Amino acid sequence: MxxxxxxxxxxxxxxxxxxxxxxxxxxxxxxxxxxxxxxxxxxxxxxxxxxxxxxxxxxxxxxxxxxxxxxxxxxxxxxxxxxxxxxxxxxxxxxxxxxxxxxxxxxxxxxxxxxxxxxxxxxxxxxxxxxxxxxxxxxxxxxxxxxxxxxxVPSIPDWGRNAPPNEVFHASTLLLQRRELSRKRVVVVGGGQSGAEIFLHLLSGTCGALEALTWVTRRANIFALEDSPFVNEWFFPQYGGWFFGQSDSTRTQILERQSLASDGVNSSTLRAIYNALYDREVHKRAYPTHVEIRVDTSAEDLRGLSPFRLGLRQRTTGDCSEHVADIVVLATGYRxxxxxxxxxxxxxxxxxxxxxxxxxxxxxxxxxxxxxxxxxxxxxxxxxxxxxxxxxxxxxxxxxxxxxxxxxxxxGHVVYDCRPATGIVKWSSVGFEGSC
Structure with missing residues (x-):
């Protein structure tokens, strides 16, 4: 002790x-x-x-x-x-x-x-x-x-930092308190796995019969996780070693291109959401009264007190609009x-x-x-x-x-073998014949 x-x-x-x-x-x-x-x-x-x-x-x-x-x-x-x-x-x-x-x-x-x-x-x-x-x-x-x-730590947009914590909160706190959302208008911001799971969870009625449920993502669509064998070699020790040797600007570009390998949505979750929305149409379910998915859309400001007016901007056209919400869930990742x-x-x-x-x-x-x-x-x-x-x-x-x-x-000595694993993709040209 x-x-x-x-x-x-x-x-x-x-x-x-x-x-x-x-x-x-x-x-x-x-x-x-x-x-x-x-x-x-x-x-x-x-x-x-x-x-x-x-x-x-x-x-x-x-x-x-x-x-x-x-x-x-x-x-x-x-x-x-x-x-x-x-x-x-x-x-x-x-x-x-x-x-x-x-x-x-x-x-x-x-x-x-x-x-x-x-x-x-x-x-x-x-x-x-x-x-x-x-x-x-x-x-x-x-x-x-x-x-x-x-x-x-949770990444909170500037417009959400001073909002009432019970009405505007990060996804990581969703289940930390009982939330009765019946007759509420709820917006989920963020198109990754957490956003998808929360959208499906709220769509199921577990937190009450919502008046409206909207899912907003700045991505061009709801994209699946990139999970192919070659993509997964990004998660090998030798890739990390190659990445470490790159310049800051190169690393930034690489990480931007890799976002769906770490923050895409499981295909099974996407299928479950699509099936739930289809069944909702077949069975004419009354709640949520209104369901909407907005892609290529940024949430950019928040005005008023519950109900809020959430400022949205369509990224391709630049068109701006306001969306009324009682609850905003921020599936906006971590930093x-x-x-x-x-x-x-x-x-x-x-x-x-x-x-x-x-x-x-x-x-x-x-x-x-x-x-x-x-x-x-x-x-x-x-x-x-x-x-x-x-x-x-x-x-x-x-x-x-x-x-x-x-x-x-x-x-100070090797207890565990940390040498590179076997892999198909070569991340370094060192030792390769020829040049470009």
């Missing part, structure tokens, strides 16, 4: 998948001990978005450990075996694992780990001589190595920002501005922060370098590989 001002090998801040992976992979390694500090009292993984029927967009084999150590006791298959569901899961198929089951897996793994301290809200990370002092609301910890895994608790050492960190308003700590290939401090002090950043390491950085696909890379760096 840790005590006040105890010294720890590694302090990992945040008990999301990234640091759970780090702790699980570190568990059998005697040279290192990882302690996780988590502000919540229990493990929570996107609790506001655990909508019934929502499925994972990645394989459950891209869990906390399997790509790095298939024999680990913390794998998703080990979880299924422990729950006596392995045979049934094999018969059912592992291509449609629900988000609620994956969260249950994360909870199971967290219970097996004995080094997570819940209810520890980190207030500050300070430099004390040749070590860090991590200050929480309860105690202080000393360490030479800290790992950030606090995740991203990376520098945690407030890093303020004491902020001047020692190098920061880069990334697309979408994100601010990223500049990291090296081993995910160590570029830090102007004592060599003995090392700070690593998990899932906070998408602009530097590529599309997979904030995705589950490379979580075990990144945790393995960090552990190898911390320990």
């Amino acid at each position: 840790l005590k006040d001002s105890d010294s720890c090998d590694v302090i990992a801040i945040g008990a999301g998948p990234a640091n759970l992976s780090l702790a699980a992979l570190a568990a059998p390694i005697p040279e290192v001990s990882v302690h996780i500090l988590e502000r919540s009292e229990t493990l929570q993984w996107h609790p506001g978005l655990l909508i019934g029927g929502a499925v994972m967009q990645t394989s459950p084999l891209k869990d906390l450990v399997t790509p790095a150590d298939p024999t680990s006791a913390y794998s998703f298959l080990a979880y299924l075996h422990n729950q006596r569901r392995l045979y049934q899961a094999i018969v059912r198929g592992l291509d449609r694992v629900s988000r609620s089951e994956f969260e249950d897996y994360l909870r199971w793994a967290a219970k097996k780990l004995t080094n997570i301290r819940f209810g520890e809200h980190v207030i500050a990370l300070e430099l004390r001589g040749n070590s860090f002092e991590v200050i929480t609301g309860r105690r202080r910890y000393q360490t030479s190595t800290a790992v950030l895994g606090v995740g991203r 990376t920002e520098i945690p407030a608790f890093l303020e004491p050492i902020a001047s020692r960190l190098t920061v880069v501005s990334a697309p979408g308003g994100s601010q990223e700590i500049v990291v090296e290939p081993d995910f160590s922060a570029r830090f102007d401090g004592p060599e003995e002090c090392r700070l690593y950043v998990q899932n906070g370098a998408r602009f530097q390491h590529g599309i997979a950085d904030t995705n589950l696909s490379l979580v075990p590989w990144r945790a393995s890379t960090i552990l190898n760096s911390i320990i």
Whole structure:
């Protein structure tokens, strides 16, 4: 049991998948001990978005450990075996694992780990001589190595930041309180997977019989997730290494072209929405009274108090209009920002501005922060370098590989093999004959 001002090998801040992976992979390694500090009292993984029927967009084999150590006791298959569901899961198929089951897996793994301290809200990370002092609301910890895994924050449009939070809210909070939306006019803004799931959820009447339901996206249409084998090689370790070596302007262009590989909608969800809308016509369902999908349309301002007048602009023609709404759900994604608790050492960190308003700590290939401090002090950043390491950085696909890379760096020798995986696509012309 840790005590006040105890010294720890590694302090990992945040008990999301990234640091759970780090702790699980570190568990059998005697040279290192990882302690996780988590502000919540229990493990929570996107609790506001655990909508019934929502499925994972990645394989459950891209869990906390399997790509790095298939024999680990913390794998998703080990979880299924422990729950006596392995045979049934094999018969059912592992291509449609629900988000609620994956969260249950994360909870199971967290219970097996004995080094997570819940209810520890980190207030500050300070430099004390040749070590860090991590200050929480309860105690202080000393360490030479800290790992950030606090995740991203909801991205709120400027026009929605000062709106009443019960009427205009981010999608991530949808299920955090009971919402009775009967006779309400609801607008969902955002054409990605979360927007699609929420639109389908509200269309089903789960939150009451809506008066009107409108789905608005700036995309030219409601596009499916790009999920072909070749596209999925963007989520291989060697692609991240190639991406890291590109210029800022090149990275920006690449990420723009890759948006549907990370934020397209599952084809099954699109089919379910289309079927629900078709059935609504067949059965002449009365509610919602009015249903509308607007593509190629930007939401640009919000006026009045509920009911609101949401300003819309058709992107191709430039035509503007106002849409009356009682509730606006912002499925507008997430951005990376520098945690407030890093303020004491902020001047020692190098920061880069990334697309979408994100601010990223500049990291090296081993995910160590570029830090102007004592060599003995090392700070690593998990899932906070998408602009530097590529599309997979904030995705589950490379979580075990990144945790393995960090552990190898911390320990100082190779414990997990992090060499490039076999792949079909070549991302570098180095070694190729000829030139263009």
